[in-house]
Amino acid sequence: MSVTHPKFKAAAVQASPVFLDLDATVDKCIGLIKEAAGAGAELIAFPETFLPGYPWHIWLDAPAWGMQFVQRYFDNSLTYGSPQAERLSKAAKDNSIMVVMGLSERKGGSLYMGQWIIGADGATIAQRRKLKPTHVERTVFGEGDGTDLAVHDTPLGRVGALCCWEHLQPLSKYAMYAQDEQIHIAAWPSFSLYRGGAYALGAEVNNAASRIYAVEGGCYVIAPCATVSQEMIEQLCTDEMKKNLLLPGGGFAQIYAPDGQLISATLPEDEEGLVYADIDLGMISLAKAAADPAGHYSRPDVTRLLLNRTPGDRVILQDRGDRQIPASAVAVEADAVEETAGSEEAA
Structure with a gap:
């Protein structure tokens, strides 16, 4: 009996939010969802904390200076079950497309770096949180827990997601590989900060992390990446020094195949839009025939991972x-x- 593997088109977002404006950014998200579905995509992935935008102020000055953004950022973060969240669920259902949304999740008095996987029927598949916010992100966001390292069965395949520098955490990555992940969403905030001197924060290193994830995991990696707009710079950069730290653009959305091949087109870093790729899960068996790090290419008698869920x-x-x-x-x-x-x- 022949076996058929899911084949579908996926889209990764390269765009800027309407910074610190939840309702307007939800409007923009719905427009992008409609555009992707109109182009035949069955999955669309958004950048890290696209709602209501990545909090760049935490990188630009002292916490005392950044306090001017705290209340507005909190007020414009997304609460699950809110009217704004319901609009996104409805957009997924109305357009019959899976949506993986990057958001600042508001829960009680705390914020978390969230990824919300919404099925094409509008139902929630998963709500995860970044396990360990990176560096100064810890001044804004709380931590996730072991339940956030999970892969989910969907009509498109086994889907998982991580944020930004979670892709530099070897054990977290291995936990995902070991769950037979087939489609991975690697959400990035934009590569606009400290360019020219801090290479670890730049596009070359971080796109390499997405590419290596595809090869190591033998999976497709959909890597949305936001841009920084001129309007965002005007809000955030109150002096010339800050304008030299946070530059416009920084969008490098890409999609990789299980063999590490770049299979999407690329956009200029300051251009907004969607990049697409055709996904064929049958290709995964070819990649894993060479190396399956959680299967035949492992040595559990020598090294093993303990995952506390x-x-x-x-x-x-x-x-x-x-x-x-x-x-x-x-x-x-x-x-x-x-x-x-x-x-x-x-x-």
Whole structure:
């Protein structure tokens, strides 16, 4: 019996948000969703914290100077279940396209660097958080937990996502590879900062990280990348020194095949638009025939990864001295029981 593999077109966004304006950026996102679907794409991926834009102010000056942006950034971050979130779900459903949105997630009094995977039916597939915000990002955002290193079954294949320098975390990457990831979203914020001297923050190094992920994981990597607009610079760069630190453009959206080949067109770094590629999951078997780092090309007797998938619940309720396990932990424990039972049956 012949086996057919999903084939579809994917789109990666290269654009700037309407900085610190949630409603206007949602409008822009919906326009891009419609454009991608009109071009035949079945998946569209957005850059890191596209809603309401990456907080560049944290890199440009002291925290005291950056306080002028804190409340506005918080107020314009996305809350799941809000009218703005419902509009995005509806856009995915109306256009029959999977959407992977990069956002600043507002939860209570905290913010998290989120990626929201919305199915073509408008239903939520996953809501993840960046496991460890990078450097000064930790002055704005909280951390994710082990549940955020997950790969999800979808009609298009097994989909996972990471943000920015999570692609420089070897163990986090391996955790994703080991879950048979086929389509990976690598969300980047823009390569506009400190250019010329800080090569680790530039396009060459970070696009290389996306490319290596494709080769190591034997998967497709869709790497959206935002741009910095002149309007953003006018808001953020209040003196000439800052204008030399944050430059316009910085967009380098690309899509890679499992063999590391660049399979999308590229846009000039200051041009907004979408880049597309045709995805054929049948190609993954060719890549993994050479090297499957979590399969035949591994040595578990020498090196192994411990992945703790316990949710990071902040509060554990107690009633009359009896520990009450949070619902999220119950689900994880149930999964563990099923896995153990399956292992015993196999034995």
